[in-house]
Amino acid sequence: MRRSARSVAPRLAAAGTNGARRLLSEGPPPRAVAPSLTPPAADPDDPLANPMARLLEQNKQWAAAMRSSPAMLKRMVQHKPKYLWIGCSDARVPANELLGEGAGEVFVHRNVANLVVSTDVNLMSVIQYAVTALKVSDIIVCGHYDCGGVRAAMRPTDHQPPLENWLRNIRDVVWLHRDTVMQIEDLEARYRKLVEVNTMQQSLNVFKTGAVQRARVASRMDPTSKHTLPRVHAVVYDPLEGELKPLSVDYKKLLKEQETVYQLYQLPEHARKQ
Template identity: 45%
Template structure:
């Protein structure tokens, strides 16, 4: 049996188990998507949003990329954000990083990861540059990487607040709340590291005055 065949077989077993417990589950799910949360997380396979939050399908809208970045030219992320905020009307947007993040650790090196990854990881290097003095004062490289992961989450939340999507929702709907979290691979616990309430302070340079 190939790995793909095994996945399909496991899917059938899972679907049958769910239907045996709740015969109307899939019919009900097919007509309902009212999540309260948008999750912007890392693509790392060890950080599944629904598993670590105990949420069910339909309860959390998910976007994932390497090192949970919010980049102002990323049309994929912005389309997810637009849909979640303006159509699903989510009340909370969560950026969740994790300790031991491979993307964060890679960005701390001077290794050439070739064209596309180099461009992506440069966004994390920019975060490092902003907090260079604080990070360089941490001698333990693992602890330094963990702190960079926290600071990276903070900066991505600020990037969200700079979008017209979030600012417009803040102005007219007083939502969503923005949450910056870090997940611990070693203990399975989530730590809240940064938050922004609707209308939170932002450098005036990034504020739109004609929304």
């Protein structure tokens, strides 16, 4: 391919007569070779070389076991979970296993630090679908000790967006409950307390959603309903113990205090269940 005179001229002028002869005899400089996009061949003896192969093989084994179980097949035919689980994305907190429930029993949503944020369209859609379409009877908000999200929010560090935007919700919980949390001098004890307080606050946020309030109003007005549904529960999981710890939350008192701001529906007194 011929090079344009305009591109060669500056190099010839700078090189002088002898240098110009050398440049002309050498021809154009070699072009840089782009790195190959083809990945190197996988080592069959390296378990990390192709993790999907192992996962797919394990799936085949699971599928075979499922097909051999009539009870499992029956559960898979329909999707009618009784519970909505709002938990942390932490890999140590698998909802179905913690509750001892099989497939199809728990509708699950997970995010960093099990937050219930009104601007999170994903979670708000999950809650709406759970209470209006699936008719779940109970919503479980589960926090856990050794939560990286809660621990990160305790540090005066900018974790950079979008993570920092998300953790800001936990910082707001710290401020809201500063008299309870910040008076604890031991940092680890303070952290564990924040895990509990955050879980409690997120369970209260569930009550503030319009979808849950509408469902509870409909339940209260239903003469055949023995309970106001869905019920909301706050629990904390300890990865070292394997047990769920129910938090003692006086929802009736707290909701009464906040109803002038957050209650979207009013009921006649006779329609209220105790």
